[in-house]
Amino acid sequence: MAKVSLRHIYKVYDGKVKAVSDFNLEVEDKEFIVFVGPSGCGKSTTLRMVAGLEEITAGELWIGDTLCNHVEAKNRNISMVFQNYALFPNMSVYDNMAFGLRMHKVPREEIDKRVKGAADILGITEYLNRKPKALSGGQRQRVALGRAIVREPSVFLFDEPLSNLDAKLRAKMRTEITRLHKRLQSTFIYVTHDQVEAMTMGDRIVVMKDGFIQQTDTPQNLFRWPANKFVAGFIGTPQMNFFSATLTRRSDGSVEARTKGFTLVIPAEHTYRLDEKYLGGDVTVTMGIRPDDIKPVSRAAPGAQICASVALVEELGTQTLIYANTDEGQLMNENSDTAFCASAGENTGITAGSTVEFEVDTSKLHFFDEQTELSIKRRIPDVTVGAQVKGGRVFMLGGALALPPVLASELGEGSYDAEIPSRALSFAGEGVSGRVEETEELGKGRYLSRVLCGNDRVFVVGDSPLSVGDKVCVSVAFEKISFLRGREEVISAIPGEMKLNGTYVRLKEGREKNHYIVAGGVKIPSPMDFNQKMYDRGRSIFKRKLSFGIDPAAASLGEEGVPVTVDKVLDYGSAKYAIVSLGDGKLCVALEGPVPADPHIKLNFDSIKVYDSDIDMRLF
């Protein structure tokens, strides 16, 4: 049994076609994880990289405690079930299942025991002497499963194993694989393009598109909190309905969502997670409503009603799908911005051509930025609150907080908007007081609380459960928040990582060959370990345009190293940072003491991230 870690994995074909980009995933031991996405999204390629059938272009693959990038497939202790079963046609079922064990020189008695045991589990004992061609599709798939389980591997890989089966058999095998996972207690990685398979089988699902992970979460969370429009549309059957809408915050706190065909009013308690930037009524967003959240009713509640003409009714037994349009002239145009699908129970009595009133569950609406398609109603939202600076203190979140020296000097007295990401808030240390309004478990011992601080609501992640009504103290990490006046950023949060463009060179100096990174136009000698990592990328590393990602902790100022100019010191009280110029590039460096008289920068090469700028790929 093993954990599988995929860290910044890339797959690039012919040096230019990116099939998988920056794939990051920690698969826990005994977890059933499903990769899902449309054809060509890179899910099978990723699985094949885990299997050792595809070379990894960049990144690290860990299985257990072993870095497996260059470990042969046979030595990774994995088994794989293929889409086309990939049984050996010239061998009997028994020999197919025993093949791997024979390769690993397992004693004959043990092979016999394991093969017969697996055959018993899968109900294929009577077919052991048959050749694969004498078996049906379902039986072949069972043999393929049997071949995988006899090896008792630490990780099972499944590449769309059910896609060649008919619908009935697929549903049966789906249950069998889920049972098998519970029985074997192994790590399963399963690839499918069928979202129903993904939702029913996986502990967690990785949704992919165009080689990128769109979202990784549990089936329920993907359904309730899709990170973007793609995930929202991909997960859930029938697909989510999308409408162009404008959102306006009303005086009573509720939000009015106005579309071309109808207007909805979202009660205030369901709007706290919405990004305030989009609530001015001047930005068009995409509103998503799942068909299950639109029901035909005789009289809908005000602010939740849609009147529409029915174009088509599909009776599915216990469920009825109603395709309707608020614009009668566009009735047969299912792609129009006014068309939608609603779901109802059986025997609705609704017929095509009739006009029906629908009620929308306004607590379950989804909203997305029209350009980026990212959700603007996130589960753990960042918030923007009003802040008043006066006398070296900032009045926000219903309290007064002492400003750190840098903010006290940079922010003049007056009103600002403070952009506070959720990671800037915690229950540790001093801060503003608030009252818990809502709390939910995030998993892995983390809890999310909605806290009312003054008139503002913030979302804070803590590691202990709280109860509604609890009084708490919310502390603010000022280095992680930005202050804006109007739309202009007055002071920004300390960046996590700054990039310097450059190259990697090898120079002959006297009798020696020395290696340097040339960043911001300055030559910085690189140590042996770093050079080896660069050499691992092949000879072309010297010809490529690179960029070096350096976070504040990866550099320090002292008397030794490369000379730099200190542009500004940012004193946040508990932590100090310096913005330095290195050649024509800028870096942010964490300060551990006073700024030296003749400042030099020393880079921690173990923490430097190297990117290939030509194809926008992280090398390590």
Next chain:
Amino acid sequence: MKKSEVAKLHFPRRFSAGTVAKKTVVYVVLIALCLAFIVPYLWMIVTSLRTEMAYNSTGFTLLPIDEYGNISFHFENYSEAFSALDLGTVFLNTMIVCVVNTVANLFLNSLAAYAFARLKFFGRNSVFRVCLFSMMVPGTVMLVPNYLICDFLGITDSLTALIMPFLMSIYNIFLLRQQFLGVDKEIEEAAKIEGAGVFRIYFRIVLPLVKPMLIVLGITTFMWNYSNYLWPYIVNTDPALRTLSTSLAELMGADYDLTVKLAGAVIVSAPMIIIFFVLQKFIIGGTMAGAVKG
């Protein structure tokens, strides 16, 4: 049922007049082609069983008749041909050359074909293109260079000279490569994950899957070596190293009755005919399998 009613009964017409006409033409052409191939061979067998006098006194016939028109078989032509061909030595030489060449040829060529189909190595496609280009060069052109190489290696006048130059066959490599490309890659990948190395995958998994093609190429290679005349004639002058084809050629040029010569031809061609009939299932199936990938 009345007799007049029975007279009206008819079976449904399965073919239209046009279809019947078309089928008739096709069958006539096919029968003509069959006769064109079979009749000369049949004539050869029949004539090899007659006397020279009987042959000269009658015109073309497919019956083993003597000069008086009676049926009679003269097997003495065969015993004379046996000794004229020096069949014992010649047959042994031929079998050594054919069997060694066929086995080695299939082994080496399938290895090369698998490498071209599946292994990734520098210059793979370029090397394969060069190999394909060499197929364009007529075999006769290669006679002199091959002879000079054999002479340089000191292997002329030996059976080695009949084997070594033909160990590799680009044609066989090409056909086997196409077959290997048609094998589902997932099967090999499954074997790889199960712990098999390249050679084990090749021998245990892939080679059994292309068995029909191997049999076809084995037969064609065997037949080619069996009937190869020009090269053995050029490279070997020692009578003890003669093969069936060179021995038969000598018989044809010698002062023997035509019926004896034809008996020799029947003896030489018989093994090939037998092999064809025994393995025709593979020959036809294998040829078809090679025609379409997958």
